[in-house]
Amino acid sequence: MKRKLNxxxxxxxxxxxxxxxxxxxARGYRTDHVAALASERSAGEDVEFGNAQLTIKILADFDxxxxxxxxxxxxxxxxxxxxxxxxAAGAIVIxxxxxxxxxxxxxxxxxxxxxxxxxxxxxxxxxxxxxxSTIQMIVALAPVYRAAGISRINVATYQSVSGAGRSGLKELxxxxxxxxxxxxxxxxxFAQPIAFNVLPQIDEMMDNGYTREEMxxxxxxxxxxxxxxxxxxxxxxxxPVFFGHAEAVHFETREDISIxxxxxxxxxxxGVELLEGRDMIHPTPVTHAAGKDPVYVGRLRRDLxxxxxxxxWVVADNIRKGAALNAIQIMDVLEKNxxxxxxxxxxxxxxx
Numbered sequence: 001m002k003r004k005l006n007x008x009x010x011x012x013x014x015x016x017x018x019x020x021x022x023x024x025x026a027r028g029y030r031t032d033h034v035a036a037l038a039s040e041r042s043a044g045e046d047v048e049f050g051n052a053q054l055t056i057k058i059l060a061d062f063d064x065x066x067x068x069x070x071x072x073x074x075x076x077x078x079x080x081x082x083x084x085x086x087x088a089a090g091a092i093v094i095x096x097x098x099x100x101x102x103x104x105x106x107x108x109x110x111x112x113x114x115x116x117x118x119x120x121x122x123x124x125x126x127x128x129x130x131x132x133s134t135i136q137m138i139v140a141l142a143p144v145y146r147a148a149g150i151s152r153i154n155v156a157t158y159q160s161v162s163g164a165g166r167s168g169l170k171e172l173x174x175x176x177x178x179x180x181x182x183x184x185x186x187x188x189x190f191a192q193p194i195a196f197n198v199l200p201q202i203d204e205m206m207d208n209g210y211t212r213e214e215m216x217x218x219x220x221x222x223x224x225x226x227x228x229x230x231x232x233x234x235x236x237x238x239x240p241v242f243f244g245h246a247e248a249v250h251f252e253t254r255e256d257i258s259i260x261x262x263x264x265x266x267x268x269x270x271g272v273e274l275l276e277g278r279d280m281i282h283p284t285p286v287t288h289a290a291g292k293d294p295v296y297v298g299r300l301r302r303d304l305x306x307x308x309x310x311x312x313w314v315v316a317d318n319i320r321k322g323a324a325l326n327a328i329q330i331m332d333v334l335e336k337n338x339x340x341x342x343x344x345x346x347x348x349x350x351x352x
C-alpha cells in the first residue's frame with residue numbers, strides 16, 4: 001500500500017529545488033506534505049508548486065523528525081551542516097551536492113545503474129546524487145559496461161550555464177543582451193565572458209592539470225561501477241546554453257561487441273532514448289533534452305582508431321535528470337523496497 005510521504009526540499013529557491021518541487025507537484029503530492037526550505041534570506045518567499053505555492057521556511061529552524069525524505073540541493077557547506085542532523089532525526093537524506101559523494105560509507109546512486117546499493121536502507125541514512133555530467137554518461141554506458149566491460153573512457157563535456165546555478169543563467173542572459181547591443185559584457189560568475197564563448201575550465205584546477213569537475217567523472221564512475229580499473233579522461237567545457245549538457249563520449253570495451261549489439265542494448269536500456277540522426281537532426285540540449293526525463297544518445301559509431309572503440313553523443317537535462325529527477329527516482333526505489341522488503345536496516349550516519 002502506498003503511504004503518504006512527507007518530504008522536505010532543501011534549497012527550494014534554487015534552480016534544482018524548483019524542479020524538484022515541480023516534479024513532486026506533477027506526481028500528485030499535496031502542499032501539506034511538502035516543505036520548502038532555504039536560508040533566512042529566502043524565508044517567507046513563495047515558490048511554485050504546480051498550480052499552488054509553498055512558502056519557504058527557515059532551514060535552521062525545521063524539525064526533520066516530521067519528514068520521511070529530505071532532498072538537499074543547497075550547496076555542499078549547507079549539506080555538511082544540516083544533512084547529518086536531518087538523518088539523525090530519522091529522515092532519509094538524498095543529497096545533490098558533492099559533500100558526501102566520496103565517502104565510502106555513503107551510497108552514490110543512479111537508479112537505472114546501481115539501485116542494488118539501496119537495499120536495506122531506511123530512515124536515518126544519507127544517499128548521494130552523482131554529478132550531473134557523470135549521471136548522463138553512466139546511464140548511457142551502463143548497458144554496454146554490463147555486456148562487454150569498459151576499460152577506458154575519453155569524454156569531452158559541453159555543459160550549460162544552469163550547472164552553475166541561477167547566477168550562471170542570469171550572467172548568460174545579461175551578457176547575451178550586452179553583446180547584441182555591441183556592449184562589453186559584465187563578468188561576474190564566470191572568469192571570462194560566457195555569451196558567444198566557450199570556457200575550458202569548470203570548477204577549480206587541481207595539481208594534476210585537471211579540474212575538479214573532470215576528476216569527479218573519474219571518481220564517481222569508478223564508485224558507481226564498483227570498478228577502480230575503469231579509466232576516465234575528461235575535459236569539461238562551459239558553453240552558452242541555458243539548460244542541458246552534451247557530451248562526446250569515446251570508450252573502449254574489454255570484450256569485442258558489435259555496434260549492432262550496442263544499438264540494441266541502448267534501445268532497450270531504461271532511461272535512454274537512442275536517436276538515429278537523419279538529415280542533420282541529432283540530440284541537442286535545446287530540441288531534445290531541456291525539460292525532459294531521458295538521456296538521449298546519438299552519433300553512435302565505431303571508433304576507427306581502436307578495434308574495440310565506440311563513439312557516441314550524449315545529451316540530457318542537467319537540472320532534471322542530472323539532479324532533481326535522479327534524487328526523486330532514488331526515493332521511488334526506496335519506497336518500492338519498503339513495500340517489497342519488510343525489515344530494513346538503517347545505514348550508519350556520522351553525527352553532526
